[in-house]
Amino acid sequence: MSTPPPHDTDTPRDLVGIGVGPSNLSLAALAHPLARLDAVFYEQRPRFDWHPGLLIDGARVQVPFLADLVTLADPTSPWTFLNYLRTHHRLYPFYFAERFHTHRAEYDAYCRWVADNLPGLHFRHQVDAVRWNPEREVFEVDHTQLDADGEAEALGRTHTRNVVLGIGTEPHVPDPLRPLVDAPGVPVVHAADYLTHRDTLLAAGHITVVGSGQSGAEIFLDLLRHRPTGRERLHWIGRTHAFAPMEYSKLGLEHFTPDYTRYFHALPENVRDLLTDAQWQLHKGIDAGTLAAIHDELYRRTLDGDWPDTVLTPGVRVRTAGRIATTRIELHLEHIQQNTRTRLTTDAVVLATGHRERPLDRILAGLDPYIRRDNSERPRIDTHFRLLLDPAVTATGCHVYVQNAERHTHGVGAPDLGLTAWRSATILNTLTAEEPYPLPTRTAFTTFGLQQPHHRVPPARQAPTLTPLVDRR
Known part of the structure; x- marks a missing residue:
C-alpha cells in the first residue's frame, strides 16, 4: 500500500511512525487491533527488507522464534510467527524440524508477510522533517511520495499528536x-x-x-x-x-530483559557509558x-x-x-x-x-530547540521511550518516541529483537493510557542492584480439586 487513504488533514492523527523496520513493524502490528488508535507509518524504501545482503544460506537469527514481532507481548495476535507458519501450511514441518532459532531468511519472509498484509504502512514515502506547531499543539510531519525511480512524486504534510522514530541503523x-x-x-x-x-x-x-x-x-x-x-x-x-x-548463558541472557533495561536506565550517565563499551560480548x-x-x-x-x-x-x-x-x-x-x-x-x-544508529538530527532538526540533551549532547529518553522535550510540548500530551536508538539510555537490549514486542507494548500502553497490553512486573531471576523495587508476582492459581471417578463395575 503506497498511497495513504483519504484523511482530513485538519484532524491530527494519534500516531505517525517514521521507518518500517522490525521495531515499527512490531508497533504497527500491536496497534492494529486498537480500533480507536489512528496510526500511519511511512517508509522511504519500496518494500520491507531486513539486511538482504546478509541472508546467507543457513544463517540463523540469534534469538528464539518467540522473539517475533508480537508474541512476547500478545501471543494471541494474528501476526505471530506461528500464525505465519499456519497460514503457509508449514506448522508441521517447523514442528518436526525442532529448531528454536529460525533461519534469517525465514525471519525476513515472516516480517515481509506482516508488512504486506498489515494496513497503515505506506512505502515509498520519505519523511523530510518533523516540527512542532505551537498554535495547533500538534507535530507536523512533512513527507515526499516517491515514484518507482525514487523521484519525488507528491508532497504531503501530516499532523499528529505523537511520533515514533524507528529509522534503524546504517552500515x-x-x-x-x-x-x-x-x-x-x-x-x-x-x-x-x-x-x-x-x-x-x-x-x-x-x-x-x-x-x-x-x-x-x-x-x-x-x-x-x-x-x-x-x-x-x-x-x-x-x-x-x-x-x-x-555470551549466551541463561543468566547472561537476562541482560536482555525489561528488568535489566529499567536498572540500566536508572544508572548515572557516566556509568551507563562505561557499561555500553564493557558489555560488547553480550551482542x-x-x-x-x-x-x-x-x-x-x-x-x-x-x-x-x-x-x-x-x-x-x-x-x-x-x-x-x-x-x-x-x-x-x-x-x-x-x-x-x-x-x-x-x-x-x-x-x-x-x-x-x-552498523550504527542513524542520527536523529536530520529528521528532528525542526525540534532541536525543544529537545533536552545529556552531557554528551545526546537526546535524553525516559523509561517509556519518549524524548525529553520542553514542558511546553509535553504538557499538551504530545510526545516523540524512539525505537532502537536508545542504547545510551536503555542499554544493550535496545537493538535486540527479544525486547521489540515489549518496547512496542510499552509505547502503546503509555500512548493510549489504557494498558491494552498488560506486561509482566518481573522478567529475570537476577536482581540488578541493591535498590531494585520489589516486584510482587501473583501466585500461580491452585488447580481445582479433582473427584476420583467411582468404579461402578
Whole structure:
C-alpha cells in the first residue's frame, strides 16, 4: 500500500511512525487491533527488507522464534510467527524440524508477510522533517511520495499528536577504512551488501574480511565454503582479543530483559557509558555454532596432511588503508597486544564493521530547540521511550518516541529483537493510557542492584480439586 487513504488533514492523527523496520513493524502490528488508535507509518524504501545482503544460506537469527514481532507481548495476535507458519501450511514441518532459532531468511519472509498484509504502512514515502506547531499543539510531519525511480512524486504534510522514530541503523565504516569505499575497480564491500557482490569477491585472488563479530564470521565461513581446498587465500582480522563467542548463558541472557533495561536506565550517565563499551560480548560476540562450523570446515581441509591457505588474526586494528595501482589494496595493520606493525596486500576487502544508529538530527532538526540533551549532547529518553522535550510540548500530551536508538539510555537490549514486542507494548500502553497490553512486573531471576523495587508476582492459581471417578463395575 503506497498511497495513504483519504484523511482530513485538519484532524491530527494519534500516531505517525517514521521507518518500517522490525521495531515499527512490531508497533504497527500491536496497534492494529486498537480500533480507536489512528496510526500511519511511512517508509522511504519500496518494500520491507531486513539486511538482504546478509541472508546467507543457513544463517540463523540469534534469538528464539518467540522473539517475533508480537508474541512476547500478545501471543494471541494474528501476526505471530506461528500464525505465519499456519497460514503457509508449514506448522508441521517447523514442528518436526525442532529448531528454536529460525533461519534469517525465514525471519525476513515472516516480517515481509506482516508488512504486506498489515494496513497503515505506506512505502515509498520519505519523511523530510518533523516540527512542532505551537498554535495547533500538534507535530507536523512533512513527507515526499516517491515514484518507482525514487523521484519525488507528491508532497504531503501530516499532523499528529505523537511520533515514533524507528529509522534503524546504517552500515558503519571506521575512519581508517573510508579511503577504500569509493576505490574504483577494487572490490571493497560492506557486509550489508555482501550477497549482492559475492560473485565478484569470489573471483578475487586474495580476500580479507575485517571484523570479528557475527557478520564477519558468517561471511568468512561462506567464502571458505566456496573456495577450493588449498586455494582458499582468505585472511580474517578483527580488533577484539579473540574470535570470541557471544555470551549466551541463561543468566547472561537476562541482560536482555525489561528488568535489566529499567536498572540500566536508572544508572548515572557516566556509568551507563562505561557499561555500553564493557558489555560488547553480550551482542558483538560470535555464535558458538558458527565458530564450530568454521573450525569443522578448516579441519576438514587438513585431511590431506596440509593446512588450508587461511590466516585468522584477532587483536589487530587497521591504521590506514589505500590502493596499490588500481587493482590491489594495502592495509597497514597494528597488533594491539604485541605493539607490532605490518602491511597486508589483498585483492578484495569485506568490511564486516557493523552498523550504527542513524542520527536523529536530520529528521528532528525542526525540534532541536525543544529537545533536552545529556552531557554528551545526546537526546535524553525516559523509561517509556519518549524524548525529553520542553514542558511546553509535553504538557499538551504530545510526545516523540524512539525505537532502537536508545542504547545510551536503555542499554544493550535496545537493538535486540527479544525486547521489540515489549518496547512496542510499552509505547502503546503509555500512548493510549489504557494498558491494552498488560506486561509482566518481573522478567529475570537476577536482581540488578541493591535498590531494585520489589516486584510482587501473583501466585500461580491452585488447580481445582479433582473427584476420583467411582468404579461402578
